Amino acid sequence: xxxxxxxxxxxxxxxxxxxxxxxxxxxxLGYVLAEKVISPINMxxxxxxxxxxxxxxxxxxxxxxxxxVSQAGDHSNIKLKTTEAIRIFTGAFVPDNADTVxxxxxxxxxxxxxxxxxxxxxNTNVRPKGxxxxxxxxxxxANTLITPAAIGFLASLGIMTIAVxxxxxxxxxxxxxxxxxxxxxxxxGKIFESNSVMLQAGLQTFGLEKTKVYRVKDNLKATKxxxxxxxxxxxxxxxxxxxxxxxxxxxxxxxxxxDVKELFYKINQKPGKPMFFGSKNETLVFALPGNPASSLxxxxxxxxxxxxxxxxxxEIHKPKLVRKLNADIQNTxxxxxxxxxxxxxxxxxVLDGQSSAMLNTFAVANSLLIVPQEIEEYKKDELVTLLPxx
Amino acid sequence: xxxxxxxxxxxxxxxxxxxxxxxxxxxxLGYVLAEKVISPINMxxxxxxxxxxxxxxxxxxxxxxxxxVSQAGDHSNIKLKTTEAIRIFTGAFVPDNADTVxxxxxxxxxxxxxxxxxxxxxNTNVRPKGxxxxxxxxxxxANTLITPAAIGFLASLGIMTIAVxxxxxxxxxxxxxxxxxxxxxxxxGKIFESNSVMLQAGLQTFGLEKTKVYRVKDNLKATKxxxxxxxxxxxxxxxxxxxxxxxxxxxxxxxxxxDVKELFYKINQKPGKPMFFGSKNETLVFALPGNPASSLxxxxxxxxxxxxxxxxxxEIHKPKLVRKLNADIQNTxxxxxxxxxxxxxxxxxVLDGQSSAMLNTFAVANSLLIVPQEIEEYKKDELVTLLPxx
Numbered sequence: 001x002x003x004x005x006x007x008x009x010x011x012x013x014x015x016x017x018x019x020x021x022x023x024x025x026x027x028x029l030g031y032v033l034a035e036k037v038i039s040p041i042n043m044x045x046x047x048x049x050x051x052x053x054x055x056x057x058x059x060x061x062x063x064x065x066x067x068x069v070s071q072a073g074d075h076s077n078i079k080l081k082t083t084e085a086i087r088i089f090t091g092a093f094v095p096d097n098a099d100t101v102x103x104x105x106x107x108x109x110x111x112x113x114x115x116x117x118x119x120x121x122x123n124t125n126v127r128p129k130g131x132x133x134x135x136x137x138x139x140x141x142a143n144t145l146i147t148p149a150a151i152g153f154l155a156s157l158g159i160m161t162i163a164v165x166x167x168x169x170x171x172x173x174x175x176x177x178x179x180x181x182x183x184x185x186x187x188x189g190k191i192f193e194s195n196s197v198m199l200q201a202g203l204q205t206f207g208l209e210k211t212k213v214y215r216v217k218d219n220l221k222a223t224k225x226x227x228x229x230x231x232x233x234x235x236x237x238x239x240x241x242x243x244x245x246x247x248x249x250x251x252x253x254x255x256x257x258x259d260v261k262e263l264f265y266k267i268n269q270k271p272g273k274p275m276f277f278g279s280k281n282e283t284l285v286f287a288l289p290g291n292p293a294s295s296l297x298x299x300x301x302x303x304x305x306x307x308x309x310x311x312x313x314x315e316i317h318k319p320k321l322v323r324k325l326n327a328d329i330q331n332t333x334x335x336x337x338x339x340x341x342x343x344x345x346x347x348x349x350v351l352d353g354q355s356s357a358m359l360n361t362f363a364v365a366n367s368l369l370i371v372p373q374e375i376e377e378y379k380k381d382e383l384v385t386l387l388p389x390x
Numbered sequence: 391x392x393x394x395x396x397x398x399x400x401x402x403x404x405x406x407x408x409x410x411x412x413x414x415x416x417x418x419l420g421y422v423l424a425e426k427v428i429s430p431i432n433m434x435x436x437x438x439x440x441x442x443x444x445x446x447x448x449x450x451x452x453x454x455x456x457x458x459v460s461q462a463g464d465h466s467n468i469k470l471k472t473t474e475a476i477r478i479f480t481g482a483f484v485p486d487n488a489d490t491v492x493x494x495x496x497x498x499x500x501x502x503x504x505x506x507x508x509x510x511x512x513n514t515n516v517r518p519k520g521x522x523x524x525x526x527x528x529x530x531x532a533n534t535l536i537t538p539a540a541i542g543f544l545a546s547l548g549i550m551t552i553a554v555x556x557x558x559x560x561x562x563x564x565x566x567x568x569x570x571x572x573x574x575x576x577x578x579g580k581i582f583e584s585n586s587v588m589l590q591a592g593l594q595t596f597g598l599e600k601t602k603v604y605r606v607k608d609n610l611k612a613t614k615x616x617x618x619x620x621x622x623x624x625x626x627x628x629x630x631x632x633x634x635x636x637x638x639x640x641x642x643x644x645x646x647x648x649d650v651k652e653l654f655y656k657i658n659q660k661p662g663k664p665m666f667f668g669s670k671n672e673t674l675v676f677a678l679p680g681n682p683a684s685s686l687x688x689x690x691x692x693x694x695x696x697x698x699x700x701x702x703x704x705e706i707h708k709p710k711l712v713r714k715l716n717a718d719i720q721n722t723x724x725x726x727x728x729x730x731x732x733x734x735x736x737x738x739x740v741l742d743g744q745s746s747a748m749l750n751t752f753a754v755a756n757s758l759l760i761v762p763q764e765i766e767e768y769k770k771d772e773l774v775t776l777l778p779x780x
Contacts, residue, residue, distance in 0.1 A: 025572070030590045044747070045576060052634065073608075075567030075579030088636060091568055091680070091747075095581040131593065132748050140753065147780075148595065148689075149752035152588030152682050156581065156749060158572045178481055179462030182415070182548045186435060189465030189483040191546065198542030199418045205538065218463075244442065244480060290481070292542050299538075321736060345709060357481075358432070358522050359546060362539035390537075 001266045003373065004336040006302070007277070010263050012316065013300050014279050015309040018166040018235065025154045028146040030207040031164035032312035037139040042130035046075075050125045054114050055098040056085035056109060058122040065113050085114055094126050101125035101323060133157070143314040165312035170203050170211045170234035172196050173226060175242035175251060176290060177218040195240040195288075195295050202299045203236075206307050218242065223254035230256055231280050235310065238303065238382040241290030242357065244274040251287050252276050260285050268373055270334040271356035272298040284310075291356040297338050297368065299306050300389050312387070321386045322366065323348035329378040336373045340365035343386055366390040392657045394691070394726040397667070400653050401692050402706065405699040408556040408625065415544045418536040420597040421554035422702035427529040429547050432520035436465075437484040440515045444497060444504050445488040446475035448512035455503050461487065475504060484516050489623070491515035491674050500587065506654050523655040533704040542606050555702035558625035560593050562586050563616060565632035565641060566680060567608040584749070585630040585678075585685050588737045592689045593626075607631065613644035622647055625700065628693065631680030634664040641677050642666050650675050658763055659726040661746035662688040674700075681746040687728050688780050691757065711757065711776045713738035719761060726763045730755035732778055756780040 002010075017097045020034040049070070056064050057080060064085035067386055068078045072091040080086065080097055087235060088094065088101055099122060106118040118273060139157060140150060146164070153161065172195075179193035180186055196213045203211045216222040217224060221241070230237055242251035252265065258279040268274055271294035276287035286303050288295040308316035331337055339350045340361045350369055353361035367386040371378065392400075410424040439445060439460070443618065446454050447470060454475035458468045462481040470476065470487055478484065478491055489512060496508040500538035512605060523529060530540065536554070544552065562585075569583035570576055588605045593601045604620060608614040613632070620627055632641035650668040657665055661684035675691050678685040698706035716739045721727055730751045732742045739761055743751040757776040761768065768774055 004434065004757050010480065026587045026590065041576065046579065048747075050745075050747075071568075072566060073579055075577070091581070127745075127747065132743075132745075132750060139750070144753075148588050149686055149749050149755070150593035151591045152584045152686065153749040153753050155572050155584035155587045156682060158576060159580045160573045176462060178461075180548075182545050183550045184632060187465070189436065191435065191465055192548045193483070194542045195544035197416045197545045199537035200416065200547050201541045204419050216561060236414050292546060296539055296542065324736065345712065353522075355440075355517075355522075357438075357440075357517065359543040360522060360529070363534075363537060363543050365539070 001268045001273075002264050004267055004269050005187060007264055007267045007302065007306065009308050011277060012309060013046065014064055014263055015284055016282055017312055018168055018310045020163050021166050022161045023164050024161055025151055025159055028151060028162060028164060029148065031146050033140055033142050033144045033146065033162060034165050034312060035157065035163040035215075036141050037154065037162060039135055039137050039139050040134045041157055042135050042160065043132040043157055044127050047129050048125050048127040049088045049090055049092050049101045051103045052089050052099055053101045053103045054085045055088040055094050055101045055126075056080065057082055057098055060117065062116045062175040063113060064116075064292040066109075066111070099123055099126065107250060113346040125332070127347060143312050145313060165234060165310070167206070167208055168307060168310045169233070170208050170236040170238065171214060171230050171234040172199050172211055173214045173216065173223075173230060173237065173239045175216055175218055175223060175240065178229050192246040195290065195292055198296060198359070199238050199240065199288075199299060202296065202303070203307070206304070206311070207360050208307070218250075220250040220254055223251055224257050227254055227260075229259045231260065231283055232284070235283055236303070236307065237285045238299075239285065240288040240295060243276050243287040255285060255287065268334070269338065270333050271303070271354075272338065273335070275302070277302065289356070292359045293340075293362055296359070296362055300368065300387065301338065318388055320370075321388055322383050323386055325378055325384050327382055328349075328380050329369075331376055332373045334373055337369075337371035339371065341367050341369040341386060343388075347384060348384060391658045391663075392654050394657055394659050397654055397657045397692065398695065401667060401696050402699060404653055405674055405747045406672055406698040407702055408558055408700045410553050411556050412551045413554050414551055415541055415549055418552060418554060419541060421536050421557070423530055423532050423534045423536065424551040424555050424702060426531045427544065427552060429525055429527050429529050429548065430522045430524050430549065431547055433522040433547055434517055434519060436607045437519050438517040439478045439480055439482050439484055439491045440517050441491055441493045442479050442492045443491045443515065444475040444499075445478040445484050445491045446470065447472055447488055448490040451508065453503060454506075456499075456503075457499070459638060476711045489513055489516065525649070531701050547686065555597070555700070557598055557699060560624070560626040560628065561604060561620050561624040562589050562601055563604045563606065563613075563620060563627065564605055565608055565613060565630065570727065585680065585682055588682060588686060588749070589628050589630065589689060591680075592686065592693070593697070596701070597696070598697070606707065606740050608640075609678060610640040610644055613641055614647050617644055617648045617650075621673055623676070625673055626693070626697065627673060627675045628689075629675065629677040630685060633666050633679060645675060645677065648769040658724070659728065660723050662728065663725070665692070667692065679746070682749045683730075683752055684746040686749070686752055690777065691728065710779055711778055713775050713776055715768055715770055715772050715774050717739075718770050719759075721761045721766050724763055725763035727759075729759040729761065731757045731759040732775060733757050738774060738776060
């Protein structure tokens, strides 16, 4: 049985990056850059007005004749005399021999001429060519997450495709003779199988949309056979159930017989202790506990960072939060606890219903409060560490 | 010109909820419940063992004969004598006349009998029927966001479909003669059009996947005509550009001629001042500034909460964060500033490059630091308020 910190480190060390693919910028939200991006142009591509106003060559004069107009999209390189100005709009081309734009609010104007009431300094309101980025400069380094702003910036440079890490293909293998599919009749002794849709949704939060679900009977032969084909087809395999110490748990055996390398089994934590983590080639296998709340806890603690690592994220762990505790917590287990909790701007409350079977608490929680295995007690008003899950 | 706080309140007051639809639980991630959900069953549906161990009727005896087994999925209601126990596994049915389960680790066992070394109290390790939720109880109230945990819980109750608010259908109308589509040749005076893909990605973060993009020439007639058909087809219409004070801006006129009710125009903020917000029937119209960074700022401040309100979210604003400022900030504008910033666990740094044209800063920011219009200065180490955008 290993410590939580060790288990997290082992997952991180073994989740290798996915292969690289080219993707259209417009479809890249949520992907991570596999290579740095270089700007193909200067941005802005020309000297641009930053205001609606008048462009002129700066001098001691206050009065100028209006001899033309430059609106956004124009490119008439009007040759201005020192006594002349042009009407100009935000984003429009500034003629080569103008150097300054005065805001229209600082001018008295008629159709033919302007009188500048408040003279700006030379070069005011002119965005230099390449001010934002010059041709050949780095737009984004590798491992940058593609956000709406990043998409906008790439598009503004005319970049159509980028190199990103592929998203892992994922499968879920469900075991358990006690399980009945929702929608079917619930016979005595059975429960509805809910982990597969829950884990599918968890994977979906990372944009892994097409997770395949497989169901097998609770026996070694069926499980071994199902794993044979699954292990070669997917990058991440989640197995739900069949991994605790009970006599009827044989998932670990089926994995080992399929040459899955055991990287750890059982973690000194509550809930979520009976978990197997292994790999075969580049495929990661997480055999998660069957209890829904344990399963989801370990999804957030171990599976989520592994996905982010495979997808190329620079930072695979969510930043932890520190909050003031609303009531004492005891930890008599000697294990690291992950408690479903709800935090606000300053405080955190541990929710009722921490049983590993109870998902309803999870549904209203926004965080897991971490009580490390050495800590026997946290007192009210102590500062504690949370992993946000919202 | 109105205050930011007023503008936010007006958006909130006018973004009415979407119609309701039935959706499969497995496809409901990110939707919001329109009606409360009632549990159709007890959960657990029967008395369940919480451990791998032995079930028996609690007494002063320590030795019991093993007369059967109950594994998960079984429902053999074995009648136990007071001298008898059965092998039982986590989640399995507990026979009616057993009341206690002893963990296997607390027992010495051979094939025929057990000797309990550490006697648990009566009722230990037996999950009562309906412990998690009873038939007829409320599973979730209306306006609950469907998370992976919520999906798991609903599925565990055998619930297949739920009533949620539809997601708004959205369109983007792009104006601007200076704009060239990425991939085309960048002629002199032109810039690449990037706001549409940026705003599409912003909408996609709320699961609005199929945003339609329309492009029109910079004139009243074309804009008016395009709006005629768009306004009747979509719930949220974003217009990019054509809304500032320049002579060539006519979007507002086209909106008013299409019977869009003006709810506000221009907000006392920087960036993002020239914005029009209006409505026609239930359709919301946001005419956003053409400058990319202004456009995205107003997307986060105004459009995002409107989407969440239409989708039925209980809380439409992200919780604000408070952090310690790393350097002085001046505000000589008399406007509310939204500064691209990066925060960590304790501090916040305002990023270089706050110009309304600059998206590169936005791509590395994780928050907008809010400087209210009355504040002329924040000093280093002061606590300031942030809107997270990650």
